[in-house]
Amino acid sequence: MSEKALSIENLTVTYGGITAVKNISLHIMPGEIVTLIGANGAGKSSTLKAIMRLAKSTGEIQALGQSVIGKETHEIARMGVALVPEGRAIFGNLSVRENLELGAYVKREAEGMKKRFGEVVELFPRLGERMSQNAGTLSGGEQQMLAIGRAMMAEPRILLLDEPSLGLAPKLVMEIFAAVRAIAKKGLTILLVEQNTRLALETAQRAYVLVSGEIALSGNAAELRHDPRVKDAYLGDSAHA
Numbered sequence: 001m002s003e004k005a006l007s008i009e010n011l012t013v014t015y016g017g018i019t020a021v022k023n024i025s026l027h028i029m030p031g032e033i034v035t036l037i038g039a040n041g042a043g044k045s046s047t048l049k050a051i052m053r054l055a056k057s058t059g060e061i062q063a064l065g066q067s068v069i070g071k072e073t074h075e076i077a078r079m080g081v082a083l084v085p086e087g088r089a090i091f092g093n094l095s096v097r098e099n100l101e102l103g104a105y106v107k108r109e110a111e112g113m114k115k116r117f118g119e120v121v122e123l124f125p126r127l128g129e130r131m132s133q134n135a136g137t138l139s140g141g142e143q144q145m146l147a148i149g150r151a152m153m154a155e156p157r158i159l160l161l162d163e164p165s166l167g168l169a170p171k172l173v174m175e176i177f178a179a180v181r182a183i184a185k186k187g188l189t190i191l192l193v194e195q196n197t198r199l200a201l202e203t204a205q206r207a208y209v210l211v212s213g214e215i216a217l218s219g220n221a222a223e224l225r226h227d228p229r230v231k232d233a234y235l236g237d238s239a240h241a
């Protein structure tokens, strides 16, 4: 059995005739933050969807030493994997509290629920002040907090984050990323998909760069931050711009 928290081997994701991800392999060690970066359409979300069996794929994916192939999404959630999807997908007509309760659907015992509510509020005090508010009336940043908080209610061991900074003001982005670091400190394993390459490389220990569905580069995040190929293409401080 592998000691890796998450391992992907020869993953290919296709939509009809379109190949979105081509034969990629990657892994994450327990407690690591690993980022998957790349331009629009590179295949980042498709990779996360394949892990949750929300996209058709071939190849092997193991989470916590167990294959997810042939499993249903809710079974994978029960194994301890949670996805915070791009665009957040919270229930706007339900309150903050109700959204959080829904996140706990795989872990419902009253005792644990109370503890996890406490942990989410500790992570995002703003949510604590807004438990009865309709989620649809939250600001964009608060909705992102709620989406992450909802995922945490299932007490996952692996958290898949799809573009948590999307559309947020810099101050909120910093708050969200502080929470991501705090979550990693609790011992969770995090796969972070981001278009904010600079911030992603500052937050993660390792990174994979996806280009047109293939891994073009990978390695230590701090080293990739200084790699001219990354700087030119993703950090916007190219010497020959």
Ligand SMILES: Nc1ncnc2c1ncn2[C@@H]1O[C@H](COP(=O)(O)OP(=O)(O)OP(=O)(O)O)[C@@H](O)[C@H]1O
Pocket: 015, 018, 019, 020, 038, 039, 040, 041, 042, 043, 044, 045, 046, 047, 086, 195
């Ligand atoms: N349901 C679908 N049907 C057909 N093609 C799809 C579908 N979902 C994604 N694709 C295509 O697969 C490719 C990869 O998309 P994906 O959403 O994985 O990219 P991404 O890296 O997450 O991009 P972004 O940064 O814009 O979110 C794109 O060309 C996209 O158009």
Ligand SMILES: [Mg+2]
Pocket: 044, 045, 046, 086, 162
């Ligand atoms: Mg995407």
